[in-house]
Amino acid sequence: MVSSTMTEVDPMKKSCDAMGIAPGDYCLVGWDMDTTGKKVIDEICQIAGYTSNSTYSQYVMPYKDLNPTAIKRHSMKVVTNGKFRVLRNSKTNEVIKSKSEVSALTDFLSWLETMKGNADGVILVYHEPRKVIPAMLLESLKKYDFLDRFKQTVKGFANGFNIAEDKCANMAHIYSLRTLSRTLLQKEMNLGNAQDRASLALQIAEYLCTIENIKVEGESNTNNVDNDAAMKKTIEMIREFAQPVDIEEKEHNELKMVFERQNNLRPIFSALFRMNRRERQHASPLRRLLAEAGIVYSELQDAWTNSKKDGLEHLMKEKLPKVDEKKLEDLMIILERHFDPEKKPKSKMSEKKSIKIKNEKKISDDKENNNKCDSGHDSPDTTTSGSPVKINSDEIKAQEDVLTQECAEV
Template sequence: MVSTTVKENGVEGGEVSGLPPGDYSLIGWDVDTTGRRLLDEIFQIAAFAPEVSFSQYVMPFRDLNPAARRRHNIRVVTVGRYRMLKDSRTGKVLKTKSEIFGLSDFIQWLEDIKGNARDGVILVSHEPRKVAAPLLLEALYKYNLLERFSAIVKGFANGYKVAEIKCAKTVHSFSLRTLSRVLLNNEEDLDNAADRARLAFQIVQHLCAGEDHPESNQGSRDGGYSENHGLAEAIRQFTLTVTKEQMELARLKTVLERQNSLRPVFGPLLRLNRRERQRASNLRRILAEAGIDYPMLSATYSKNGKESIAQLLASKLAQAKPKEVDELHELLVGHFDPNSESKTEKSQLNKENRSGIGDVSGSSTPDTTTSSPIKAPSSLGDNTTTDSTNSPQSNTASPQKHSLSTGSVVTIASESVVTLASESTAS
């Protein structure tokens, strides 16, 4: 396995564990899933290669979550004793297989399409954050199909990373929808995995067209094979091996365990709106990826209170934004000590500002909020809805409520699993 640093147009794409030079074939692929979490299931798997394609619907054990139903226009219906997938737009019932048979058919198709590529296949998808590969590997492992799959597929490539480097100076968004419109002059619905698999292949083909790779000189092979092999060679430097992806999946599961341990901190914030849940999910992910879990936080706080928490965050979150570190510090201190001095002082300051008791100059300021036609800004921040629970008198609420300062109201997207950001919708 070779480690390289991909750089083009002055943009460095970071270190990539690529494949050694070889005789590979490139295939576009994608999946549709019941959600964006690691425990969600695949309900469609699709792949595309020049002149041939694969698409198979799989009957999941769980229903699609509301976001997935809207994204893919698919829902699970029950007729008598049987569960089926139904297209919400056409009303057509889709032909499905069980997950194990669907995955077996996919591997068989890969074995057939491999053709003359003696070293195997590279699968390319297009997503800002990996969803497809972890879910596929998890499903393959469940049915003991990973060894057979690894004998054919040698690595995964992400077309999004390719576009980030090659299109850095020409476009501002690297989503599948934008690149399809700009590079291919196509406006397509992207709710189906088969369409996204095809576009992932075509975009990489467009971005790597004309690149000269001596390793791909296959004069004795037919033109179609030679072209696909050359494309695979162009994308090889952006490819992670299956072994590397397995290591990433193991790391992801470790992060999941840390996130689950942080429930006492983030659990009470579940009732806030979607935007704030997303912000808090990001904060929780920052802690987990930095190796911080709840036992570590408890042990740290027991040493020297909020000063110890501040030192821990400073040492572990060197790459985080200062605003995120501040939000996490106040959230954690507020959790372990709801009546902390900093929160009390801010609460008193909020009361003074509202009542016009005084300002920094020591002079009194009249309260004009009831007579002014302009609504005074809330001291709780722009992202907080003011109601009876957020009044100044409730700033000393029980430990189950977390009242944060401006810009720091947070919550989480899910308590039990890692949320995998996907571009299934190709926004």
């Protein structure tokens, strides 16, 4: 579940000590899931766990199909054979043995309980730039009334991305699982598989905390370090980044509210999501910005009805006081286009084309002026390097090349 790299510090990480899980003897379990998509409402299609002594992996038969991105990433797809749906490898077309979600979760909980043993609880270690899978797991557990049983075993979630961000701040600015596995562990693994990601998540987190322990203890004492004592220190360091299940559940409920608001804003953004990928990537964070600020469609509609553009601007400044002007400007363009369809704001592409047309007209005018001979003489020679027309053409050609490149980038 790795996505684009982020370097901003997660505000939740800063407050982990204040509301984190209590010190104790915990079992660390690497964990990850493959899903049909990246939304909270999407379903599990593989769930995996890893410890140094045991592993768990189970494919799950989802009710819905995987979206195109998930098919490509996880190399699996749902195929209907007559009356039956099966999970197949999208590359080899082989059938993947799977269970129902309720059976897979039951087995996973039993495995976690075995891993816990006599420990105070389990900490699930995963690795995501923008955490999504804890909320998805909690949603699935609630569906089958497994949440209380889960809380008796699992005490918290630790995001390895936050650990890497903290421990590698002076060494790197990319904390993706792929990059860290190459640079720290010298491993190349299939990141499209939840089981491989689960093992890497735990190994990288433990490696970073072990290195930190060595720095604290001093290299001279490295050979004398008790393995059990070192492991306890590693667990304690990872615990500091862990967030209790109750806090994750609270965030999950907030995330669901944001998702509901995003759906509420569909009349404004639906047309943009049907356009090309660039437009979708541009519109998606803007829609989320409105949803996280608690803005719903009716508020925007009332603001437009009462004061048109001024009403929208006032609402944006009130609800989004810290958002930069560029994003506010982009939002206003989208909102005006929706509430006033007659007004068609010029896109950047149309502006580039307009500039190009003006320059082409200028080229034509310059050539016409240079070819005019008021004294009746022949047109000036344009074959020599010193010709004013030749110089003009070269400059204009250079401008055209720049504009063409800019249009292509847009």
